[in-house]
Amino acid sequence: MHPAFSVLIFTVTSGAGYGLLAWLGAGQLLGYTQAQTTDQQIVLGVIAMLLVSIGLLSSTMHLANPKNAWRSFSRFRTSWLSREAVFAIVLYPVAALYAAAIFWQWAWINWLAGLSIVLSLVTLFSTSMIYASLKTIRQWNTPMVPALFMAYALSSGGLLFLAVSGLFGAFNTTLLSTVLGLVLITFALKMVYFFWQGKPQGATIQTATGFSQASVRLLDAGHSAPTFLNREFGYQIAADKLLRLRIVMTFVAFVMPLVIFYCVLQGSAVELLSVAWLMMMTGLLIERWLFFAEARHVVRLYHGDQRT
């Protein structure tokens, strides 16, 4: 699949934003945020919604006909893309009410915090299901994709929550250990995904053409220059480059932040966590690029691939 830069930015930044909002809500319910002032909580909330908004704006950049984007709220009952759009918009007034509740110390703040967590997670789930529901791309059509998207968002959001809290001087070792555990789980999930993805399975050129008893080779694709299908689905990258990028991604997104976690636990400056967050975000951008570049749509079978 062709990795569209606007979609990479969208899924990574809005993921971190929803993750941060979920952590802020969880902090309210579990009592972590009591150590923080009202202003600090509001700053965290504003950062979360800013990241979400940058992501959502970026997502509209890949639409070829954005003037009809408002219609995407209309098929809530069938389309995951429509559900994502609806939940993303519903979250804004809820987040605004939550901010007001923090500011004026409303009594039902816990309800708003809980609702913010639920809406953040549901929006994340809808985004991931846009990919996971496509039977045409076996690398995406797996329950691991929603699990991974949630894990990335909660890891990067949690790390940002820690980093900003650290800058405010409201640092909490229990929280650090929790986020550390989450990053480790995300790391393990991604390694499982890489392992599972390498196993050949699914449709082949035989089932695609119906000649199930013979070898089938493409002689002529029928066009002299690349078409929409080639550009969208024919994205091909050398295997050694993919491997190198996987290694870089693993180090930047997981290993380096984990090393920084260890240093901070050993007494290094808490400000280092901001560096860890920037690294993780860079690593996740590479991860998302790989997520697209390694996905192989079945239409490639008609263009000569033997299997996906």
Added chain:
Amino acid sequence: MKLGLVVDLDTCVGCHACGTACKQWNTSGTIGPLSDERPYEKDPSGSWLNRIRTYEVGDSPHSKTVNMPMSCMHCEDAACVTVCPTGASYKREEDGIVLIDQDKCMGCNLCSWACPYGARELDPNSGTMKKCTLCVDRIYDEQLPEAERQPACVLTCPTSSRVFGDFDDPDSEVSKLTRERAGQQLMPELGYNPVNTYLPPRNPKQQDQIQVSAMQGVKQLVNRIINR
């Protein structure tokens, strides 16, 4: 009604006439124009609704060249319609034709991702998705003589490899052909239940054993010995 096409892989010669006839009709039809990019340069591109690919099936010397034209299969369980967030993609209840409302499409590409057959292509100019309409603006046109109320690709095919009809009617030509020549769906394992079927190439006729009389046998033997 369940309208669709039967494509005969035995007789298709891969001339691309169906593709060009399709472009010619639909560029001025209900979803038109089908715009092009750099049409007169070395890398022309643009929206095209019917692509013809050629495969080698089997291994030499027993291989066979098979031409496979592919357009929308008008799937019974059309995932492209399910994933559409705007409601631009829809499947008609009365005849099962899958269409795109050009006034509603926002060009998000998701339907083209959901389609396993590469039937949907984004128009580079309008930014909306384009696909085979089964010439819906032709097959119901009562101004046309009845014999011409068929999709452009079917009318133009020089070898009559394409047949249009109603798969719900067991006595229609498409149903009969599918039944008698074991017409099959492409990539059925994805479960979209495509309506269009493809007729596999026929097996070559068995050569009848020629009965040879005793006298002829002797003559043949003599001829073989005496090399003239």
